[in-house]
Amino acid sequence: MPQPDVRLDRVTKRFGDVVAVDDLSLVVEHGEFFSMLGPSGCGKTTTLRMIGGFEETSEGTIYLGDADVTDLPPFRRDVNTVFQNYALFPHLTIYENVAFGLRRRKIPDGEIRHQVATMLALVELPGYERRRPHQLSGGQQQRIALARALINHPRVLLLDEPLGALDLKLRKQMQIELKRIQTEVGITFIYVTHDQEEAMTMSDRIAVMRHGRIEQLGPPEDLYERPSTDFVAGFLGVSNLIEGEVAGRDDRFAAIRLPDGTVLRAPSASVNGAPRVRVGVRPEKLRVLALTDEASSAANGLNTLDGVILDASYIGVSTQYLVEIASGQRLVVYAQNIETSGAAEAHPDGQRVRLTWRPEHTFVIGAAPMTPSDEQPEGEIHA
């Protein structure tokens, strides 16, 4: 097993009385695309800046490989940064911008010329050497910022919301591009973003952060399919959470009884022992059936809840339903429009329906309820 590239050991950062990063420990493996995801003020950027050397730690140790770099200035750390607004040097040409790091390390001119050309080819901007940063579009500046950092072949590349200033279409394109480049150069990326979709698209692993701590860490599908806290469930997409208590469990499934007596099943592994829990299910895992005999027979082995359609909105790829269940709680359902075409074929408002989903798609959260002061994710919610 190769040694990790970055290790944070119980790192804390305080600004006056404010704790920005709180006793954080973290390991990033070699070659990994690692994201730190969270709302603004969660400590993700501060953590990145401490790794880069732009902020001093209040407590704790930072390792690059096996070297303790906690007290080293940025220019003695084998990491490079792509800054949020690119921070290209406005008085230098693109060539001199990209060559900046190599020049400081006294690489011979011929070698610099060769490497700059290679880098500009990698970011698909060959021939831009003589231009100035202000002559480039946002997307192009972003690529130059990437080239300027990558040319130094750092052990780790730090990216601080590098796509934040780009429009949606360009952002999507650059996400794919970034992932391609990362795979091509094989350098460890640590990526900071508040956009859950961006993090999910590119990352091998994501640390969801909140109040200076890691709320949950894992591959994107783990975080999405099996969030362990309300915050993660709410930050990564939409989720329906229903209160209940654990009524029993076997090897595969635990039974959770809702206040109205309905029993739902969830994977045993997701139940951690707390008696009062919340059962969660993602909107796209739910099926909506009109309440007929056919529906009851189709429900075998599935979790079911009966309710009334409050609202149906047709949005092209899917139809969104708001369904009120017996307890009065409202659940969101995204139904793919596979066999339907047009709003006319959707379930009408007021119709009694049965929601069904597979027990495997159920997750259980045992932690304390989410506090209302938490920020919502800034990215839009996609169907």
Add this chain to the structure above:
Amino acid sequence: MAGWLRQHRGLIPYLFLLPGVLWLLVFFVLPMLAMASVATQEGTLGTGFRQTFNVGVFPEVLDRYAPHFLRSLEYALVVTLLTIGIGFPMAYTIAFRGGRYKNVLLLLVIMPFFTSFVIRTISWKFILADQGFVLGTLKDAGIVDEGFRILATPAAVISGITYNFLPFFVLPMYVALERIDYRLVEAATDLYASRLQAFLRVTLPLSIPGLFAGSLLTFIPAAGDYINAELLGGTRDTQMIGNVVQTLYIVNRDYPHAAAVSLILMVALLVGVVAYRRVLRGQELTV
């Protein structure tokens, strides 16, 4: 009128420029022409001045007052270097380390302007007097010789001018430094530049516009100053070209020579500014 403007929209910018252009025409171009005209006249106050197109007056005064011209340029140069040395760190500290005290510090920089230029210079004369409380105390304590003096030396004049024009350098320098995105400095240190290299490669080149403006705002008035030379100097050895103009004009009533000296100073400064601009041309002045 409104209808006519609507049809000639392109003229609107020129209309906006009109008051300024008229102002300059009346208060700059006309006096310049008048001055050039006076310079080439001959005569005395008693007999009256006649226009004789005597261009020989220029080499004449240039030759006669060469030491004063040179002294003025020398003092102004030293003053400018001193203001850069003192003012740059000041502006840098306020811009990058001022934090929430920025405005207070800037207020302190311009505070001297709340008192008249002449009054301030006179109070320096009082402070630095041979038996004033600074030198008097030092002499009583035996730290400096009884004969030691500051007033009436070139150092006094240069210090006075430096003190008086420091804010003119600090303010444009501050504005230029303040505009620099600190992340550029971080980016430089991220790319293996030490703090000194980051300063030399990023901060300094990006602050050139402020350095240019600030040093000109110091050098030009410093070269023409006569108050400091008069009040803090006052000897023949500290006379600057401004004192020459003042004496010629107000004491001797020799208007042609006074005008000729003024014109030469102006042309010399203009040539100097253009040359200075060319030196810095290689840098990005527009950033």
